Amino acid sequence: MAVKARPDTTALQQLKKQLKENALGNLYVFHGEEAYLRDHYLGQMKKRLLPAGMEDFNYHVINEKEFDLKKLAQFIDCLPMMSQRTMVVVNDHDLFKGDKEGLTALLKELPEYVCLVFVYDLIAYKADARTKLAGVLKEKGCVVAFNRQEQGDLVDWIARRFKALDHDIGTEEAKYLIFKCGDLMHTLISEISKVGAYASHRRVTRQDIDAVATPQLDAVVFDMTDAIAAGNFDKAASVLGDLYHMQERPINLLAILGKQLRQLYTARLALEQKKGSRYLVELWKMRSAYPAERLMQSARRFSLGWCRRAVIRCAQVDLAMKSTGADGEELLTGLLMELAVKKGA
Structure with a gap:
């Protein structure tokens, strides 16, 4: 089974090198899930390029609602004031939609003093390698992906x-x-x-x-199944009650619980076959071994038969929620009680 490939960080390493050597280029595309890193490096670029106190004259931002090529060209043509460079940031404009030819011509002739950064935040970056624009970005620009960290x-x-x-x-x-x-x-x-x-x-x-700390929903559901494993139905019911109080939809909770139970089942199978947590990491494409290790620990407290029945019952309750019109909270609470009672079986 192939291990999930690590993200390519070449462009990010290049950006770090340019910042260290004070040798930033003219054109960048920033995208990816890790907004904290993206904003950090945008801030570092701004510090490197613009003298303190002169940002109002040399730093320009265009949001998607106000974007047009004429306005972008005007900002690009603005000469630096008491600075060697200017910085132009364009937020959430899809480069590969709209006037690609006009944008390609503009990017080909960027002045040396400008640093233009296209930032993808609310939309995904999807390059079209068949276009001339993609060729210009490859030749003159640096496309930096800010991925989740290892x-x-x-x-x-x-x-x-x-x-x-x-x-x-x-x-x-x-x-x-x-x-x-x-x-x-x-x-x-x-x-x-x-x-x-x-x-x-x-x-x-x-x-x-x-x-x-505010836990993510997956971690809360994991705590609920851990409580079942420990024979603590009161705690499991309390966690579920808190989720209802937070107005989480039963169908969404069931989906997360179903995934958790399937992972637990595969962990139990791994134990039966003398496989380690690495098997789960590869099977579920996990980003780290820690969740897999937690699953293996939890799986030791359940029988293989229980895990198999739990997965089946979860699928049956999911079908009932979607097809019978029965109350979702009642169905999910009933499933939790059933899992707790038959935990040792």
């Missing part, structure tokens, strides 16, 4: 962020924070701030994280 890099970054708040965090606790809150840096930064403000000791603990 777990090791995230753990190091989390440690640095907590250190800046006069706290330390261990590797396992950092992995737990990622598991609990997700692996996007722009989400984690606010969670780190909350945990750092709450923690009363220098060393951050799981209890600190659980006390104030």
Whole structure:
């Protein structure tokens, strides 16, 4: 089974090198899920290119609603004022729609003083390699993908962020924070701030994280199945009640629970076949081994037969929700009770 390929970071490394050497180019395209990294590097570019206090004269932003080639050309033609460079940022304009020929001609003749950055935030970047525009971007530009970071890099970054708040965090606790809150840096930064403000000791603990961090929905459902595994139906029911109180739709909760149970089933099968957590990482295309390790630990507390029946019952309840018009909360609560009662079977 093939391991998921690591994202290509060549363009990002090139950007880092250009910033370090103060040798930024004229044309960039920024895209990808990791908005925190994207905004960080935009800020670094702005600092490198524009003297402090002169941003109003040399920094120009165009949003998609106000975009047209004439306005872009006007900003590009604006000469720097008390600066060597100008910076133009275009937000959420799809380069490969609209007047591609006009845009291609404009990008071919960018002045040396301008740094033009197309930022994809609310829309996805989809290049059309058949166009002349794609050729110009390849020749004169740098297309930088800000992808989700690998777990090791995230753990190091989390440690640095907590250190800046006069706290330390261990590797396992950092992995737990990622598991609990997700692996996007722009989400984690606010969670780190909350945990750092709450923690009363220098060393951050799981209890600190659980006390104030806002968990992602998948992690909450995992806690619910963990409670079932521990024979604690009251806790499992309490978690489900909290999700109802948050107005999460039963059909959405069932979808996440169904995925969780399928993963649990494959973890139990892996144990039966003497396979390790790496098998789950590859099978489910997980970004790190930590969720797989948690699944393997949980699977040890369930029988293979229970896991198989749980997956089947989840599919049956899903069909009932979609076809019978029965109350979704009642169906999901009933499923939870059934899973808890037959946990040991």
